[in-house]
Amino acid sequence: MENAETLTQAIIEMEEEKAMALTRRLLEEGTAPMAIFKAYQNALMAVGKRFEEGVYFIPELILSGNMMNEAMEIIKPYLTEEKSRDDQERIGKIIIATIEGDIHDIGKNIVATLLELNGFEVKDLGVDIAKDQIISEARELDADVIGLSGLLTLSFDPMRELVEALKAEGLRDKIKVIIGGGQMDEQVRDYVGADAFVVDAVSGIKLCKAWVD
Amino acid sequence: MIIIGEKINGTRKKVAEAIRERNSDFISELAVSQADAGSTYLDINAGTAPKREPEDMVWLVETVQSASDLPLCLDTANPEALRPALETANKTPLVNSLSGEKARIEGILPLALEYKTHLIILALDDVVGIPDSSQGRMAIVRRLTDMALAGGLDEDQIFIDPLVTTISTDTENAKITLETIHSAKEAYPTAHITSGLSNISFGMPLRGIINRTFLAMCVAAGLDSAILDSNDRSLMETVMASEMLMGKDRFCMGFNKAYRAGRIGPALEKRNLH
Numbered sequence: 108m109e110n111a112e113t114l115t116q117a118i119i120e121m122e123e124e125k126a127m128a129l130t131r132r133l134l135e136e137g138t139a140p141m142a143i144f145k146a147y148q149n150a151l152m153a154v155g156k157r158f159e160e161g162v163y164f165i166p167e168l169i170l171s172g173n174m175m176n177e178a179m180e181i182i183k184p185y186l187t188e189e190k191s192r193d194d195q196e197r198i199g200k201i202i203i204a205t206i207e208g209d210i211h212d213i214g215k216n217i218v219a220t221l222l223e224l225n226g227f228e229v230k231d232l233g234v235d236i237a238k239d240q241i242i243s244e245a246r247e248l249d250a251d252v253i254g255l256s257g258l259l260t261l262s263f264d265p266m267r268e269l270v271e272a273l274k275a276e277g278l279r280d281k282i283k284v285i286i287g288g289g290q291m292d293e294q295v296r297d298y299v300g301a302d303a304f305v306v307d308a309v310s311g312i313k314l315c316k317a318w319v320d
Numbered sequence: 321m322i323i324i325g326e327k328i329n330g331t332r333k334k335v336a337e338a339i340r341e342r343n344s345d346f347i348s349e350l351a352v353s354q355a356d357a358g359s360t361y362l363d364i365n366a367g368t369a370p371k372r373e374p375e376d377m378v379w380l381v382e383t384v385q386s387a388s389d390l391p392l393c394l395d396t397a398n399p400e401a402l403r404p405a406l407e408t409a410n411k412t413p414l415v416n417s418l419s420g421e422k423a424r425i426e427g428i429l430p431l432a433l434e435y436k437t438h439l440i441i442l443a444l445d446d447v448v449g450i451p452d453s454s455q456g457r458m459a460i461v462r463r464l465t466d467m468a469l470a471g472g473l474d475e476d477q478i479f480i481d482p483l484v485t486t487i488s489t490d491t492e493n494a495k496i497t498l499e500t501i502h503s504a505k506e507a508y509p510t511a512h513i514t515s516g517l518s519n520i521s522f523g524m525p526l527r528g529i530i531n532r533t534f535l536a537m538c539v540a541a542g543l544d545s546a547i548l549d550s551n552d553r554s555l556m557e558t559v560m561a562s563e564m565l566m567g568k569d570r571f572c573m574g575f576n577k578a579y580r581a582g583r584i585g586p587a588l589e590k591r592n593l594h
Contacts, residue, residue: 165488165523208423210449213486213522234449260370261397261423290331290367298369 111138111146118150118174119157121167130178140185147175151224158221159309165217172220197228199319202245203254204232207265214287215256217308222254225312227319238269245282251319252283254311255301262288263295270300283318287311321563322361322479322512322545323556324393324414325354328384330367330376339366339376347380348387355388357550358583361414362388364405365395373401381408393440393547399427406435414438414479416547418468420445420460425467433471440479440514441465443500450483452490454499457482461504465511478511479545480504487530488523494534498541505542514545532558539566557584 109129117126130143154171157163203219205212212234219231230248232241245253253273255266266286273279284301291304305311327350330336338346351362362384366376373396381392391411396402406413415432417440418424432439441464443457444450451457461480468478482500485493497520501513520534521527532555535546539562548555556578564575575584582588 164525165486168523169489210421210444210446212449213489216489217523235446259397260367260373263369292336295369 109133111142114143114146115150115153118147118171119153121170123170123174126174127177127181130181134182134185140182143178143182147178148226151175155221155224155312168217168220168224172223198226199251199315200228200230200248201252201254201315202230202232202241202248202250203256204236204241205234205256206241206262206269207235207237209257209259209262210234211256211258211288214258214289214308215254218254218256218287218311221308221312222315225316227315238265238272241269242272242276242278246278250282252285252315254315255284255286256288257286258288258290260290263298266299266301283315285311285314321539321559321568322514323359323550323559324361324363324416324514324545324547325357325359325390325550326363326516326547327354327549327551328362328380329365329395331365332367336367339368339380342379344383344386347383351384351388351390354550355390358556358578359390359550360545361393362390363393363395363416363547365416366401370398370400373398374404377401377405378408381405385410394437397424397428399431402428402431406431406437412437414440416440417442417481418464420447420464422446425464429464429467429471432468433473436473436477438477438479439468439473440481441468442481443483450485452485452492452496454482454496454503457496457500458503458507461500462507465508475508476510476512478508479514480508480511481515482513484515484517484519484534486522486524487520494520494537498537501538501541501543512545513543514547515543516547518548528552528554531555535559536562536565539563544568553584560584 114129117129133143151171154163154167158168201222203215205215219229222229232244270284285303286299286301287305289306291306296304303314330339354362364380366373366380368376391413392409393414393416394402394405395416415437418428419442441461443461445460465478482497482504484497487493504513517535518531521530524530535558550556560575560578563569564572569575578584
């Protein structure tokens with residue numbers, strides 16, 4: 108019998124057409140939208156794990172993310188009576204951006220995808236974002252974490268200024284700041300005044316999960 | 321092929337350590353091994369915080385110059401670090417790089433013009449980032465190249481970088497780079513076209529085979545320079561084979577000599593010579 112578990116397997120195995128057809132069919136047959144959503148969430152977590160293990164690569168992450176997005180469109184009409192999944196399901200809220208002065212976004216995009224796969228509500232502001240915008244978005248979202256990406260050394264000073272501004276606004280104790288990029292090390296973390304630095308996506312996700320636990 | 325050896329880069333852990341500890345032996349060895357492997361330029365990137373960068377760049381330039389005769393590719397976005405590095409360089413360097421970002425137009429371009437250096441021009445700016453079409457990239461390249469030419473650089477001092485974005489995130493990405501190479505070559509026939517290619521395979525398995533295949537395709541499109549690990553033997557084999565196949569290696573002598581010298585193909589001691 109085809110059920111949510113079959114759907115999860117189809118997503119994990121990158122069988123896009125099968126997954127979409129199954130999503131439609133299960134919904135038509137009366138499966139709860141929430142169960143469908145959970146099937147996707149479970150699948151994306153398994154995909155993330157395979158990525159960590161070096162079995163899956165970025166295309167698999169993107170394709171599974173696309174499947175999820177497509178599925179959300181299919182589910183929407185069925186969701187009208189159910190409460191939005193976000194508040195109950197999401198384990199934490201995070202603002203992510205490449206700081207002003209830098210436009211590198213590969214790492215940031217991967218982290219944002221992985222965070223979503225791991226149950227975070229993620230608001231990705233994009234690249235070259237001024238500290239004031241990041242802070243005001245963090246305030247609005249009531250974010251637990253601000254994730255700053257930067258590959259250029261020129262990004263260090265704006266990051267430091269953002270941390271200073273957080274302090275000045277009395278938000279520093281409420282919001283963790285994590286910096287990521289190929290050049291990050293303990294020295295940079297100390298200079299910026301961040302809570303942690305990471306040079307790869309997976310350890311960033313682990314840290315964020317530990318923080319909101 | 322103009323090979324820019326990429327290894328002296330402070331974003332690599334061991335190099336960062338060597339810079340911190342002023343380990344000139346380590347840096348010299350990197351310089352010599354890249355020169356022996358066939359580099360034309362040696363890239364110098366301190367990768368340190370802006371405050372320390374000027375001092376670190378000068379130390380790197382001095383250290384590398386005392387170990388190798390190759391000209392340098394000064395890789396920094398920080399004018400405060402670029403100027404002293406330019407003053408220390410004893411051969412006309414390649415400046416890496418100008419982009420359409422305001423800070424670089426104001427900070428990097430004037431120095432390149434003042435010192436009449438060779439100059440890498442990146443197809444990105446701070447309005448759109450990296451355009452996702454060759455037309456968009458060429459618009460930036462044209463604007464910047466024309467500025468550099470108007471400022472007194474010769475066309476053959478310009479190295480246009482079409483930029484390479486990852487195939488894993490969008491399967492159109494290689495084609496955009498290839499089209500940009502074509503267009504750049506057409507617009508500026510005597511300018512060089514260079515790029516760091518390994519980005520193409522980010523997030524993919526078997527990166528080496530992807531990198532080598534893409535390199536060959538780029539050379540066919542008009543790339544005549546690359547920023548790469550010249551100690552990567554199989555990559556250098558592809559460099560030499562591609563150039564030869566494009567008719568840029570008279571009587572195939574570059575390729576065959578490199579083979580006989582043991583720089584490509586099996587190591588000399590492993591060959592069964594009859």
